[in-house]
Amino acid sequence: MIQSIDYQTKIPAGGHWSLRARRGTILRLTDIMGGTNVGMLFYNPENLLERYNAPDTLKCQNTFKLTRGNCLYSDMGRIFASIIDDTLGWHETVCGNIQAEEVTERWGSRDYQKDRNAWHQNGHDAFLTELAKYGLSARDIVMNINWFSRVVSDQYGNIMLDKDHCRAGDQVMLRFEMDTLVLLHNCPHPLDLSETYPKSSISVELGTALPVEDNDFCMNFREENRRGFMNNNLYNLGR
């Protein structure tokens, strides 16, 4: 699946970043200490109005959770990225981001003067900061992915975060199927009620994927994904 890993970095707890991942790029996330949460959003850099669409991603694959084999769809029926490897089996995409007031209530306010870069950043403001770099704003925030977080529902729809889900060394690996603007933050999950502000860093590796073969696991995971890949091929006609 991987031709090479070309770059590695760490994002500390509360950190955020954005990058353009070209088609054929690998992105591997590793939880270094366990218990982390990584929020992520995708936009098409050629047309920022095209963005990750969680409802389409879920309904196209009849799933509530994300794991290996799942594709991450835009609102235009195209695939931003495929999940080509995953040690966890469950990542959630419906709970959104923790807000400043929730962080303050649980762990104290964000205070750079006192805490420097160990400040209590929240996922919503982390995304606002990255979005503004591309002329985007709160208007452009849609349901994000929360990697490493498992949220389960009972039969009545009551939801609960599984705090024992993610251990040190757990990984998820994406392969980008079109050029994608990626926004990410390492801020606590909105349902995280831990006693202290979570401290786990994540490792982010970027690399080059091998070409997608006809027997590709993600493309054949569901017949819908095969059609999603056909939409991507149409988008790339003439390249």
Next chain:
Amino acid sequence: MIESNLNPEKACSRTLIDSGDYFIGNVKAGQTIRLLDLEGNQAADTLFFNANEPSERYSAMDTIRNQGNLYLTSGTVLRSNLNNRMLKISADTCGRHDTLGGACASESNTVRYDLDKRCMHACRDSWMLAIAEHPEFGISKRDIGHNINFFMNVPVTESGGLTFEDGISGPNKYVELKAEMDVVVLISNCPQLNNPCNGYNPTPIELLVWD
């Protein structure tokens, strides 16, 4: 489930919305709206915007997170992307409404069903026409977020599946919402013919408003 004691004869407006059509209009803070599923098993794909600042809009994830529950019913407070209260569901004879499934779109139809179904009418195309024909509301494609599917039944299983079940709605079931801010309501009465969300037979709904 909570029944309403509002009298339809005293409503200040009543609007029939055929399937495949849209409705866009203002609702003032304090007014109550009722969506009435006239023949049953219909899906009403609905968005709300702050009438005074349409970049503030209904947010499914904020609503879910605040109530700790995936489904909408009586008592649910609809939250905005700024985490403010927009409307509250004051009555509901259906029992459960979806906000995970999103709207049908010609683009997602190509993935779900067939590339050659891209020209079948879909909810998002109704919204696109609505905002194009009504620039006075100041809503653009940027503001089109994740909607509510009133009357639609999309249960999540404990193992993480998502299923589209035949509706739990029936003829004359309804849901009522009381506005807590001035809002614009945008409804697509779903034209989907490819799945059971509206029993493969899209039918009209009625929108009632009380002062």
